[in-house]
Amino acid sequence: MEPTITIENIVASTRLAEDFDLQKLMDAGLEGAEYNKTKFPGLVYRIENPKVVFLIFTSGKVVCAGARSTDKAHMALINLANELSSIGCKEIDPEPEIHVQNVVASADLNTNLNLNAILTAFGMENVEYEPEVFPGLVYKLEAPKVVVLVFRTGKLVITGGKCPEDCEEGLRIIKTQFEELGLLY
Structure with a gap:
């Protein structure tokens, strides 16, 4: 789905x-x-x-x-x-x-995610994950310039867009990257 x-x-x-x-x-x-x-x-x-x-x-x-x-x-x-x-x-x-000024959207990848595996796959560039501070992984995309909060439940919060299409493109990029790296189960 x-x-x-x-x-x-x-x-x-x-x-x-x-x-x-x-x-x-x-x-x-x-x-x-x-x-x-x-x-x-x-x-x-x-x-x-x-x-x-x-x-x-x-x-x-x-x-x-x-x-x-x-x-x-x-x-x-x-x-x-x-x-x-x-x-x-x-x-x-x-x-x-x-x-x-800002569009905030949510989405659900309908699968559990291993946030440590995502952090390892992407390295430290544009990705932050400190579970003691915040339970989600913070992924900063360059284009579109949005921030995606990724949670182990597969739920996402996409923020920083200037239009809804920015958030849709951020979702498409994240999903494609996760699929290519075998991170979606």
């Missing part, structure tokens, strides 16, 4: 305005928003559809985390721009340039 990849989280960012007065945003009625500048320098605002969290900063920058697709991250940021405009924020960019 071919492993399938599941997008777990998309982190995207944009600049919606030149600046924000975060206390005014709180006072304007962003329901469910939290702002305590002694704990965190930004306003934290969670929404349910799509289920994401926004980090809104005085600089006008916004980070969106938790979306399960790039389309949902874009939609959430556009909806936030519209909502901020509707509560009286001036000069909100209605079509902000959105940048995907």
